[in-house]
Amino acid sequence: MSEVQLKDALDALKSTGVRITPQRHAILEYMIHSTTHPTADDIYRALEKTFPNMSVATVYNNLRVFRKAGLVKELTYGDSSSRFDFVTHDHYHIICNDCGKIVDFHYPGLDEVEHLASHVTGFQVDYHRLEIYGTCQGCLSKTAKAQ
C-alpha cells in the first residue's frame, strides 16, 4: 500500500517536470514509511548511510520541492525545527507538550469554519491548519507516578 503511495508521488512529481533523482526517491520513501513526523535533520541522518555525500541543503531543497507539489506539509511546532508530514488523507495532529510526540487523528474537514472566515474577512481561503495540544498517556502516567 505504501508502495502505491510512493509510485503515485513519483508520478505526480514527474508530471510536473521534476526529475526523479536517487536522493528524492529516498527522501520520499523514508517519509512514506516513517510513522513519526521527521525533521529535516532526522531525514538527513537516516539517509546518511545510503548517501554518505548527501548535503543537508539537498534535504531542505527537496522538501521544498515536495511541499510546492503538495506532497508534503510543513509543521512549524514552537521554536524548534520544522517537522514534515507526507500528505495522505485528511487528518489532524495532536501534540504532547511534554515529550513532543505527534499523533494523527481523523476528523471531517472544517469546511464550515473556512466558509465563515472567508465571508467575514473577504479572504479567498486556500486551506487551514488545526492542531490540538495536551499530554499523551505516557507522560500522564509518568507524572502520576512521580507524585
Next chain:
Amino acid sequence: MSEVQLKDALDALKSTGVRITPQRHAILEYMIHSTTHPTADDIYRALEKTFPNMSVATVYNNLRVFRKAGLVKELTYGDSSSRFDFVTHDHYHIICNDCGKIVDFHYPGLDEVEHLASHVTGFQVDYHRLEIYGTCQGCLSKTAKAQ
C-alpha cells in the same frame, strides 16, 4: 476598555509573584493597543524611543513570562519570526499567504474536535490552535490588476 485589560493583566501577573517593571508595563500596553500581531522586533523598535537602553533579550524574556502566565500567545508563522498575540476572547486567525497580514475572526470554540481527539488518542487535551490560510482582498485585487 483596553485600560481594564491592562489592569487585569497586571493584576494577574502580580498575583503570580511577577514583578511589574516599567519595561513589562510598556510591552503589555503596546501589545494590548496594537491591532496587528507584532514580532518581538516590532515591539523592540516601538519601545526604543521610550527605553533607549532596553535590550532585545528583555523583550524575549518578558514575552516568555507573559506566555507562561497565559497572557500572550505565540504564533509561529512559517519560517520567519514568531508573532505574539495578546489573549482576549476566543478568536482565530486568517493569514494572507501573499503579504502575511493576519486578521482575527470569531468562531465558537471547537470543543467537539477536542473531545474526539482526546477520546481517540488518550491524550489529556489542553488547548488547540486553528489557522486559516488564503489571500486577502488587497492582494487579490493586486494580482487581478497585474494580469
Next chain:
DNA sequence: TTCTTACATTGTAATCGTTATAAACAGTGT
C-alpha cells in the same frame, strides 16, 4: 536606614535551523 537576597535588565556572544551561492555533476535533446 542599611544589609541582604532574589529577581530583572543589559550587552554580547553563541547556537541552531535554514537559505544563498558557486562549483561540480548529471541527464536530455540536437
Next chain:
DNA sequence: ACACTGTTTATAACGATTACAATGTAAGAA
C-alpha cells in the same frame, strides 16, 4: 560530441532566539 538545464554538494552567511555574566533594582529583615 555539444550545449542546456536542472541537481547536488560544500560551505558560508543569515537571522531569530537564547545563554551567560555583569550590573542594577526592588522588597523584606535586622
